[in-house]
Amino acid sequence: MPVRILISCLLPLVFVFHLALRPAVGNELAASPSVTAASTINYSAAMRPAFAGDAQRSDLPEYALDLVVDPRTRKLTGAMQLTFKNTTGVKLQDVVLRLYPQFPPDIFGDGGNVRMEVRGIVVQGVPAKASAEARGTALRLPLPAPIQPHETISLSLRYSANIVAWQKGEGTFPLPSYYPMLAAWDGGWRTDVTRFPDRVYAQAALYRTRITVPQGWTATTSGSTIATTAQGTSVTYTAVTGPIREFAFSIGQFASARARHDDVEIVVWHRKGAGLDAAAAQMARHAAASIATFDARLGRYPYRELEFHLINAKRGFDIGAEFPGLVVVLLNGRYTDDTRFVTAHEVAHQWFYGVVGNDIYNEPWLDEAFAQYAATLVEEQWGGKAAADAVRNRHIARLANRTRLPAGLAITDYGKWNTYYAAVYGRGAQFLQTLRSEIGDEAFFAGLQRYYSEHKYGIARSSDVRAAFERSSGRQLDDLFDRWVGR
Numbered sequence: 001m002p003v004r005i006l007i008s009c010l011l012p013l014v015f016v017f018h019l020a021l022r023p024a025v026g027n028e029l030a031a032s033p034s035v036t037a038a039s040t041i042n043y044s045a046a047m048r049p050a051f052a053g054d055a056q057r058s059d060l061p062e063y064a065l066d067l068v069v070d071p072r073t074r075k076l077t078g079a080m081q082l083t084f085k086n087t088t089g090v091k092l093q094d095v096v097l098r099l100y101p102q103f104p105p106d107i108f109g110d111g112g113n114v115r116m117e118v119r120g121i122v123v124q125g126v127p128a129k130a131s132a133e134a135r136g137t138a139l140r141l142p143l144p145a146p147i148q149p150h151e152t153i154s155l156s157l158r159y160s161a162n163i164v165a166w167q168k169g170e171g172t173f174p175l176p177s178y179y180p181m182l183a184a185w186d187g188g189w190r191t192d193v194t195r196f197p198d199r200v201y202a203q204a205a206l207y208r209t210r211i212t213v214p215q216g217w218t219a220t221t222s223g224s225t226i227a228t229t230a231q232g233t234s235v236t237y238t239a240v241t242g243p244i245r246e247f248a249f250s251i252g253q254f255a256s257a258r259a260r261h262d263d264v265e266i267v268v269w270h271r272k273g274a275g276l277d278a279a280a281a282q283m284a285r286h287a288a289a290s291i292a293t294f295d296a297r298l299g300r301y302p303y304r305e306l307e308f309h310l311i312n313a314k315r316g317f318d319i320g321a322e323f324p325g326l327v328v329v330l331l332n333g334r335y336t337d338d339t340r341f342v343t344a345h346e347v348a349h350q351w352f353y354g355v356v357g358n359d360i361y362n363e364p365w366l367d368e369a370f371a372q373y374a375a376t377l378v379e380e381q382w383g384g385k386a387a388a389d390a391v392r393n394r395h396i397a398r399l400a401n402r403t404r405l406p407a408g409l410a411i412t413d414y415g416k417w418n419t420y421y422a423a424v425y426g427r428g429a430q431f432l433q434t435l436r437s438e439i440g441d442e443a444f445f446a447g448l449q450r451y452y453s454e455h456k457y458g459i460a461r462s463s464d465v466r467a468a469f470e471r472s473s474g475r476q477l478d479d480l481f482d483r484w485v486g487r
């Protein structure tokens with residue numbers, strides 16, 4: 001998922017996720033949670049009309065989040081209700097929630113400075129005592145009685161956390177995965193911890209959120225805002241989502257730039273007076289162009305909106321971090337060709353990682369290589385062949401040459417970030433280009449579209465990619481996959 005571009009002496013560009021967070025707090029939520037019955041929530045409001053039915057899924061977990069964020073005290077307090085069906089196929093004795101903001105600092109030294117406090121946990125109507133594990137990034141909640149397959153589990157809790165600006169002193173706050181999130185099930189609850197920047201491994205879920213901020217502040221979220229209610233000195237943003245992999249939001253005193261593709265609205269939010277109006281407008285236009293390309297080449301984006309949170313960070317490189325329906329970009333001073341590439345790469349993650357999920361610990365190439373390659377399709381459509389070749393040389397070929405390792409290994413198999421980056425982003429994307437020239441455009445794009453539509457809102461494996469391309473091309477592709485992917 002998240003991603004950054006970093007110019008170093010070793011690599012021309014490195015994508016990385018970026019979190020810069022701070023101290024600890026603990027405060028009670030003033031308002032009591034009020035959660036609307038699931039059946040009355042119109043999740044379809046977040047979908048493009050043609051995909052309204054995609055949000056009517058009783059098999060997906062449903063979250064209700066009621067949050068109050070105070071940027072002056074840097075504190076978030078909230079209440080959460082989660083209802084989900086036991087789709088694991090086995091009798092469950094416990095449930096695991098992940099606390100992603102509590103991950104240790106990443107290899108770039110960012111993060112590791114958020115503390116979440118969870119209390120008042122009630123599971124199936126019974127107060128529960130959670131035990132922390134996985135270095136404080138997971139909470140295991142015993143169930144009062146075992147839950148059979150297909151039965152429903154309900155839990156509620158309250159929590160608080162400190163919030164930290166990604167760019168110190170900048171005054172806006174990206175807040176992705178800022179709630180206890182259901183762990184992924186894979187024969188057991190997954191509690192991976194990594195120091196690489198990508199972290200979230202989750203199944204798609206539906207969200208109804210209410211976020212209260214001071215007057216003058218905006219909360220922009222995954223999904224669509226369906227109501228804005230002012231009361232006293234605060235304002236509450238109510239939002240719903242379709243099936244999304246995780247919920248993210250940002251708060252700030254924002255200005256915005258907008259663009260459209262078909263019935264999808266793109267909004268780029270940035271701090272008022274930060275001098276980002278022109279960059280935001282360019283980013284919105286390029287995001288719209290990217291959605292146009294991907295709609296045609298990969299299969300249609302199902303949601304009504306895509307938002308960006310743009311921050312001027314001037315770190316010497318651009319950083320992008322993709323979350324479903326909300327992309328965070330740390331700009332290096334001005335909008336450049338690299339920003340253009342980062343924008344397209346992050347938009348592509350809405351397809352790969354967002355709609356089609358993957359085990360980012362064991363098969364990270366399924367989102368990163370696909371996003372990297374898809375970004376070059378945008379150049380191919382809007383800039384022409386020479387522009388696409390130049391981008392492929394800069395962002396794929398030069399990178400791929402730096403390793404002989406296959407693209408499909410687990411992150412722990414690569415050890416160093418630079419090796420991981422070269423293999424997963426470079427060789428992985430190079431593989432897709434090679435596959436395309438091997439089986440031809442028609443079979444290649446038919447295979448991509450088949451893969452996207454068959455695994456929509458699910459979690460795909462490398463074998464699913466191979467199966468989709470083998471069917472679209474009518475060829476056995478195991479040699480090619482063995483050589484490039486290693487699976």
Ligand SMILES: [Zn+2]
Nearest residue numbers: 001003368371
């Ligand atoms: Zn990426």
